Amino acid sequence: MPAIKRNPKAPRQMPPEVAPEVRVQGAVEVAGGFTDDQARVESLRCLDCKDPKCVEACPLHIDIKSFILNLAQGDVEGAFNKISERSPFPGICGRVCQHELFCENACLLGKKLDPVAIGSLERFCSDHHRQFNGKAPVVKANPTGPKIAMVGSGPASLMASFVLAQRNYRVTVFEALHRLGGVLIYGVPPFRLPREILNTEIARLESMGVKFETDVIVGNSVSLEELFNEEGFEAVFLGTGAGLPFMLNVPGENLIGVYTANEYLTRINLMHANEFPSEDTPVNIGKCTVVIGGGNSAMDAARWSKRLGADTTILFRRGRAELRARAEEIEHAEQEGIKFEFLGAPVALYGDENGWLNEMECIRMKLGEPDSSGRPSPVPIEGSNYRIPVDTVIAAVGQAPNPTLQRTTPQLITNRGKIVVDVNRQTNMNNVFAGGDVVRGGSTVILAMSDGLAAADAIDKALKSQKEEAVGAQA
Amino acid sequence: MNKIVRKQQLTPETALFEVEAPRIAKRWKPGQFIIVRPNDSSERIPLTLVDGNKERGTITIVVQRIGKTSSVVVATPAEGAFHDVVGPLGEPAHITKVGRVTLLAGGVGVAEVLPVAKAFKEAGNYTVVLAGARTDSLRILREELIAVADEVIWATDDGSFGFSGNVVQLLLETVKSTGIKPDLSHVIGPIPMMRAAAKATMELGIKTYASVNPVMIDGTGMCGGCRVTVGGKVRFACVEGPEFDAHEVDFDELSRRTKAYRKQEVQAYESHKCTLGLQPA
Numbered sequence: 001m002p003a004i005k006r007n008p009k010a011p012r013q014m015p016p017e018v019a020p021e022v023r024v025q026g027a028v029e030v031a032g033g034f035t036d037d038q039a040r041v042e043s044l045r046c047l048d049c050k051d052p053k054c055v056e057a058c059p060l061h062i063d064i065k066s067f068i069l070n071l072a073q074g075d076v077e078g079a080f081n082k083i084s085e086r087s088p089f090p091g092i093c094g095r096v097c098q099h100e101l102f103c104e105n106a107c108l109l110g111k112k113l114d115p116v117a118i119g120s121l122e123r124f125c126s127d128h129h130r131q132f133n134g135k136a137p138v139v140k141a142n143p144t145g146p147k148i149a150m151v152g153s154g155p156a157s158l159m160a161s162f163v164l165a166q167r168n169y170r171v172t173v174f175e176a177l178h179r180l181g182g183v184l185i186y187g188v189p190p191f192r193l194p195r196e197i198l199n200t201e202i203a204r205l206e207s208m209g210v211k212f213e214t215d216v217i218v219g220n221s222v223s224l225e226e227l228f229n230e231e232g233f234e235a236v237f238l239g240t241g242a243g244l245p246f247m248l249n250v251p252g253e254n255l256i257g258v259y260t261a262n263e264y265l266t267r268i269n270l271m272h273a274n275e276f277p278s279e280d281t282p283v284n285i286g287k288c289t290v291v292i293g294g295g296n297s298a299m300d301a302a303r304w305s306k307r308l309g310a311d312t313t314i315l316f317r318r319g320r321a322e323l324r325a326r327a328e329e330i331e332h333a334e335q336e337g338i339k340f341e342f343l344g345a346p347v348a349l350y351g352d353e354n355g356w357l358n359e360m361e362c363i364r365m366k367l368g369e370p371d372s373s374g375r376p377s378p379v380p381i382e383g384s385n386y387r388i389p390v391d392t393v394i395a396a397v398g399q400a401p402n403p404t405l406q407r408t409t410p411q412l413i414t415n416r417g418k419i420v421v422d423v424n425r426q427t428n429m430n431n432v433f434a435g436g437d438v439v440r441g442g443s444t445v446i447l448a449m450s451d452g453l454a455a456a457d458a459i460d461k462a463l464k465s466q467k468e469e470a471v472g473a474q475a
Numbered sequence: 476m477n478k479i480v481r482k483q484q485l486t487p488e489t490a491l492f493e494v495e496a497p498r499i500a501k502r503w504k505p506g507q508f509i510i511v512r513p514n515d516s517s518e519r520i521p522l523t524l525v526d527g528n529k530e531r532g533t534i535t536i537v538v539q540r541i542g543k544t545s546s547v548v549v550a551t552p553a554e555g556a557f558h559d560v561v562g563p564l565g566e567p568a569h570i571t572k573v574g575r576v577t578l579l580a581g582g583v584g585v586a587e588v589l590p591v592a593k594a595f596k597e598a599g600n601y602t603v604v605l606a607g608a609r610t611d612s613l614r615i616l617r618e619e620l621i622a623v624a625d626e627v628i629w630a631t632d633d634g635s636f637g638f639s640g641n642v643v644q645l646l647l648e649t650v651k652s653t654g655i656k657p658d659l660s661h662v663i664g665p666i667p668m669m670r671a672a673a674k675a676t677m678e679l680g681i682k683t684y685a686s687v688n689p690v691m692i693d694g695t696g697m698c699g700g701c702r703v704t705v706g707g708k709v710r711f712a713c714v715e716g717p718e719f720d721a722h723e724v725d726f727d728e729l730s731r732r733t734k735a736y737r738k739q740e741v742q743a744y745e746s747h748k749c750t751l752g753l754q755p756a
């Protein structure tokens with residue numbers, strides 16, 4: 001083993017980025033990966049802590065300390081294998097996980113200097129592995145056990161599938177849309193998460209024996225009862241997400257040119273409207289777009305709008321410090337020439353005689369007392385209304401749980417649409433578990449994945465104890 | 476992939492398909508619809524379930540060619556398949572026993588009304604279908620209609636068969652001549668026709684449901700593209716509809732919103748026709 005010469009004082013390595021004026025021309029991935037040298041320098045910054053806070057803070061408890069040690073020793077494949085013990089999705093997480101809130105927030109080095117760039121190192125391992133051996137299973141599986149159904153193919157279900165397949169359950173994922181990945185396919189743009197990465201990491205599950213059925217809406221196409229009684233599933237995990245978009249609730253919101261971020265992003269990310277007419281689905285791109293909101297959806301919609309040629313402004317009712325998107329996304333949006341207008345909100349939208357949006361009325365806000373989210377509440381300033389010309393408004397003002405399953409399964413207990421679960425992620429229905437955004441409301445990829453992990457554990461335990469009881473009863 | 480098991484060309488523009496879709500066949504109810512992507516670069520388009528056969532595991536749809544995607548569907552050969560079929564979507568039609576139900580259907584709506592008419596009849600109602608077509612040769616599903624309704628009266632725009640005029644005029648005419656007012660009415664077809672039907676039935680004081688047809692994408696309540704204003708409230712037609720109280724639907728807004736992509740639709744259709752070697756219109 002070569003001697004390791006740690007150097008925590010080296011500057012935190014910055015991954016290369018495509019220049020803003022180049023990347024706004026298309027869908028090219030914005031952030032590049034570390035070079036071999038950068039990965040080595042960055043890995044040598046790690047202090048190899050006795051009590052690694054990073055591992056505890058990662059919701060999946062990836063053995064960060066060990067994989068970085070592998071990297072420092074030049075063993076990239078070993079690092080990848082270490083990550084794979086906990087997660088088959090390092091390419092996804094290395095790109096979209098809000099690591100500044102989790103592992104990097106806890107990193108000891110960050111107390112004095114910049115934290116270790118854990119997310120970028122995770123991505124480095126996955127990119128390295130993918131070049132050689134992408135779709136192969138990262139963990140062996142022999143699916144011969146009881147059948148488990150996943151509803152939805154977002155991060156929560158994908159992670160639950162991995163854990164259960166690893167324990168030899170026969171897993172089938174049912175997805176309402178025609179593509180897999182949940183928000184990762186219809187919401188997150190390819191310039192943040194190239195589809196090749198998403199597809200390769202999902203294919204890893206396939207090679208572990210996980211089955212995928214697209215175009216199936218559980219509740220509509222098949223009921224939960226039928227899954228249990230006719231199709232032989234012994235447990236079900238509901239990972240149906242929070243896709244139902246909130247509307248603006250201002251006059252004029254049904255004018256042509258007013259989109260929800262979900263519709264706008266779905267048309268482009270899922271249906272490839274950016275390639276119209278070679279792809280059939282259109283989207284209207286105007287000259288002047290205002291995106292309303294301050295989260296990931298707002299950033300993604302604004303960045304697509306800019307790429308498709310519109311002058312784009314993000315209108316947010318609070319200040320910059322209250323933006324909820326990943327820090328990196330906000331910076332990237334600023335670099336790309338997206339304007340930010342803080343402390344403003346829409347009050348009405350106006351259109352022409354054919355119903356096309358052409359003007360918007362806004363009101364200025366000031367920050368008041370903290371609200372339930374802990375952030376200063378926006379307070380409208382009386383008489384500060386102003387009007388601006390605009391032809392596209394994209395509402396990215398939050399979302400509620402997807403409605404289909406709840407509508408068709410009235411016996412499921414919910415609270416304002418969110419499925420209610422106990423500490424084991426079990427719903428009020430026997431052997432029906434749930435996690436991710438459908439339980440939390442909007443959250444993050446990594447928390448959805450950690451719910452999937454916890455639910456998979458609970459499913460495993462529940463089925464094993466039910467089996468023991470059944471055996472006990474026979475004896 | 477969903478295999479086509481039967482194709483029947485009803486008119487030059489309209490075709491019926493029986494398609495393998497066992498899950499949908501088992502669970503569908505009259506008034507519900509599916510979303511189809513005929514091939515891998517297609518739009519997702521909504522189409523009403525006209526029939527479903529549990530034993531055969533098949534569903535039936537009737538499609539009229541009006542733009543690119545519907546043309547691709549209509550042109551799909553009998554031995555072909557659709558890339559994606561998902562459903563059943565939306566709420567089923569409101570079927571109750573009220574007495575006399577009159578169903579107004581125009582164009583491809585004549586196919587869409589079949590299962591609804593049948594369900595009303597099976598619920599014990601006396602059902603009258605007022606069916607409209609542009610001209611005699613475009614009248615579709617004549618036998619099928621007779622089989623599911625107590626009375627079928629045709630109207631053609633050019634007067635080449637039956638009543639001369641549209642189905643709304645026919646409704647007014649029948650009510651006037653017989654003095655009998657239906658207890659409930661149901662309307663499905665092009666927006667101008669539904670708007671006129673809503674106005675007429677409102678004046679006659681007949682409770683009426685309309686099955687609306689906004690542009691849709693996912694069909695699962697995830698995008699809000701299908702929103703319509705009903706009784707002053709925004710509703711998502713793909714999960715809360717497609718059937719609403721006709722007297723409360725804002726048809727003017729619906730009509731404007733369906734024109735949101737007119738420019739792109741023309742572009743797509745014209746280039747599609749060129750690749751088919753057809754004369755651009």
Ligand SMILES: Cc1cc2nc3c(=O)[nH]c(=O)nc-3n(C[C@H](O)[C@H](O)[C@H](O)COP(=O)(O)OP(=O)(O)OC[C@H]3O[C@@H](n4cnc5c(N)ncnc54)[C@H](O)[C@@H]3O)c2cc1C
Pocket residue numbers: 096097098151152153154155156157174175176177181182183184187188216217218219220239240241242243265296297298300326402404405435436437438442443444445446448
């Ligand atoms: C535009 C956007 C960008 C984001 N960016 C980030 C980011 O950079 N980093 C981050 O951490 N988080 C981000 N988030 C949040 C993150 O994507 C979500 O928290 C996460 O995807 C939730 O995962 P999930 O598995 O619970 O559900 P989802 O990802 O929402 O997936 C649910 C899936 O279930 C399907 N479904 C629903 N009902 C049914 C049914 N009845 N039958 C079958 N299938 C069904 C849906 O079609 C969907 O595919 C973003 C969110 C959005 C909207």
Ligand SMILES: Cc1cc2nc3c(=O)[nH]c(=O)nc-3n(C[C@H](O)[C@H](O)[C@H](O)COP(=O)(O)OP(=O)(O)OC[C@H]3O[C@@H](n4cnc5c(N)ncnc54)[C@H](O)[C@@H]3O)c2cc1C
Pocket residue numbers: 508518519520521522523524536537538539540541542543544545546583587687688689690691692717733734740741744
């Ligand atoms: C609930 C519902 C049930 C329907 N049932 C039937 C049916 O049984 N048979 C049938 O022939 N047609 C039906 N339609 C209409 C059918 O979906 C449209 O004809 C089709 O989408 C047109 O697509 P296109 O590409 O051929 O035409 P385009 O040239 O794209 O559009 C022509 C017109 O079709 C409408 N349209 C376009 N895209 C969509 C879309 N994604 N969703 C809805 N409407 C759209 C618009 O009003 C547009 O002006 C139904 C529509 C709805 C909403």
Ligand code: SF4
Pocket residue numbers: 057058059060061062064093094097098099102103104118119122446
């Ligand atoms: S999954 Fe997220 S929190 Fe965990 S190590 Fe990776 S970037 Fe950090």
Ligand code: SF4
Pocket residue numbers: 045046047048049052053054055064065068106107108109110116118
């Ligand atoms: S907390 Fe930071 S320095 Fe310590 S082991 Fe984890 S990554 Fe290395």
Ligand code: FES
Pocket residue numbers: 690691692693694695696697698699700701702711712713714
């Ligand atoms: S079609 Fe997207 S919400 Fe109805």
